[in-house]
Amino acid sequence: MAPQQTRFIAFMAVMTVFTGFIQPWIQKSTTIFGFNREAIQHGTSTCTLEFPSHLTGCEDMHLYESEDGETRIMYLACSADLGKRTQWFPPGFHLNKTVVPEGPVRDNVFALDLNTNHLTRLDFHNFPADEDIVLHGFDFAQNSPHHLSFFFINHRRTGSVIEKFAHSIGTGQLYHHETFNVSEHGTHVPNDVLAISDSEFYVTNMRSSNPHTAHPLWSQFEIYTRRPWGHILHYSPSSGYSIAASNIPGANGITGTKDQVFVSAETDGAIYVYSRSAADGSLVREQIVPLNYMLDNPSLNPHTNELVIAGHPQIRGISQHQANPSIPAGSLVTRISVAQLGSGYFGGGNEVAAPAVEVLFSDYSGMVNASTTAVVDGEGTLWVTGLFTAGVAKCPNPEGKVHNFKKKAERVY
Ligand SMILES: *[C@@H]1O[C@H](CO)[C@@H](O)[C@H](O)[C@H]1NC(C)=O
Numbered sequence: 001m002a003p004q005q006t007r008f009i010a011f012m013a014v015m016t017v018f019t020g021f022i023q024p025w026i027q028k029s030t031t032i033f034g035f036n037r038e039a040i041q042h043g044t045s046t047c048t049l050e051f052p053s054h055l056t057g058c059e060d061m062h063l064y065e066s067e068d069g070e071t072r073i074m075y076l077a078c079s080a081d082l083g084k085r086t087q088w089f090p091p092g093f094h095l096n097k098t099v100v101p102e103g104p105v106r107d108n109v110f111a112l113d114l115n116t117n118h119l120t121r122l123d124f125h126n127f128p129a130d131e132d133i134v135l136h137g138f139d140f141a142q143n144s145p146h147h148l149s150f151f152f153i154n155h156r157r158t159g160s161v162i163e164k165f166a167h168s169i170g171t172g173q174l175y176h177h178e179t180f181n182v183s184e185h186g187t188h189v190p191n192d193v194l195a196i197s198d199s200e201f202y203v204t205n206m207r208s209s210n211p212h213t214a215h216p217l218w219s220q221f222e223i224y225t226r227r228p229w230g231h232i233l234h235y236s237p238s239s240g241y242s243i244a245a246s247n248i249p250g251a252n253g254i255t256g257t258k259d260q261v262f263v264s265a266e267t268d269g270a271i272y273v274y275s276r277s278a279a280d281g282s283l284v285r286e287q288i289v290p291l292n293y294m295l296d297n298p299s300l301n302p303h304t305n306e307l308v309i310a311g312h313p314q315i316r317g318i319s320q321h322q323a324n325p326s327i328p329a330g331s332l333v334t335r336i337s338v339a340q341l342g343s344g345y346f347g348g349g350n351e352v353a354a355p356a357v358e359v360l361f362s363d364y365s366g367m368v369n370a371s372t373t374a375v376v377d378g379e380g381t382l383w384v385t386g387l388f389t390a391g392v393a394k395c396p397n398p399e400g401k402v403h404n405f406k407k408k409a410e411r412v413y
């Protein structure tokens with residue numbers, strides 16, 4: 001072939017690969033990471049900041065409501081010392097085991113009574129005095145009318161584990177029962193837990209790179225190239241540990257019921273929906289719901305059957321904020337209806353559509369820095385918190401703003 005012809009064919013091949021694969025990939029990354037996202041303020045005018053000096057760095061929170069609705073307690077897993085968290089928090093690349101002052105790191109679990117606005121710090125019992133409690137995601141299951149079993153991720157400096165504690169509702173105590181060594185089962189960067197019962201749980205693993213042993217650049221590579229290397233580990237006494245789902249880009253928060261599990265694929269900007277087999281705990285992926293921002297913890301509102309999803313609108317903001325919390329970062333919370341998932345739009349059948357996405361809260365003013373969890377309670381009040389933020393934002397009557405992410409996805413919100 002003439003050199004000119006060869007050059008032309010090579011050029012066309014490069015263009016085909018570029019327009020077919022690379023360009024859409026770049027476009028999707030730009031959208032999810034929010035490189036062009038406008039900093040639009042929404043839903044923050046009714047909010048107040050609750051207990052900013054006690055509820056610091058509460059990465060996760062879960063609401064307990066009794067069946068009669070008389071008891072409503074928000075449990076929160078918070079940092080006792082944000083300075084220590086910037087020394088030691090492996091998922092956020094803080095890997096300096098020398099924390100000051102010396103001694104175990106002891107984060108705080110709080111119970112906020114939503115009826116009385118009374119805040120209680122829970123005491124840890126039966127836990128080794130010299131061990132760390134470095135909190136991240138957690139969940140609880142109700143065993144009986146008055147008792148809950150909590151499963152907390154604990155990023156001990158000797159390796160990340162899950163700690164099970166028993167709690168009687170209305171008391172200020174947590175009794176340690178068991179430690180689950182999930183690192184031993186390849187789950188080195190656990191992020192969040194879904195408790196199914198007092199002995200069965202799922203835990204997400206964000207990335208395949210072990211922050212304790214791998215160079216931090218490997219984790220950065222996984223994040224920025226959105227590698228699908230996260231997974232969900234399942235544990236039950238009868239089946240032991242098993243990988244229930246893999247191929248998840250940045251498996252972050254997890255929530256669900258006995259039949260359905262929802263996971264935030266953070267770097268795919270999507271909720272992965274799984275059906276669950278109660279018999280063996282196995283998960284089958286049914287749907288990917290694109291939301292087009294970096295998703296953190298989802299929570300399920302049992303009153304409305306809606307998912308409320310907190311996350312990070314701009315990757316630049318969250319990475320700078322994680323490295324140095326005195327740099328503020330934006331927050332974004334959306335809502336989708338579970339009834340619109342699967343073929344719900346079409347009244348059953350085989351067709352599947354993306355559900356409507358509503359923006360509930362979008363903040364760039366520092367009211368909440370880098371939202372990690374949002375919960376809507378039985379009265380419809382929205383609560384928003386974050387890994388390094390002070391206090392919890394309480395927003396009565398949030399107004400959903402329907403947003404079509406397909407149009408102008410990279411411009412609005
Ligand atoms: C780890 O933290 C200690 C205490 O703040 C500090 O003295 C030390 O220089 C830090 N090490 C590294 C590698 O940053």
Ligand SMILES: *[C@@H]1O[C@H](CO)[C@@H](O)[C@H](O)[C@H]1NC(C)=O
Nearest residue numbers: 156158159161179181183184
């Ligand atoms: C978990 O397992 C790892 C690897 O076997 C071990 O190094 C670590 O000490 C264990 N952690 C606990 C709390 O038992």
Ligand SMILES: *[C@@H]1O[C@H](CO)[C@@H](O)[C@H](O)[C@H]1NC(C)=O
Nearest residue numbers: 326327328366367369389390
């Ligand atoms: C968010 O970060 C900024 C900068 O550090 C800070 O001034 C502000 O108080 C923070 N907001 C909260 C709620 O912590």
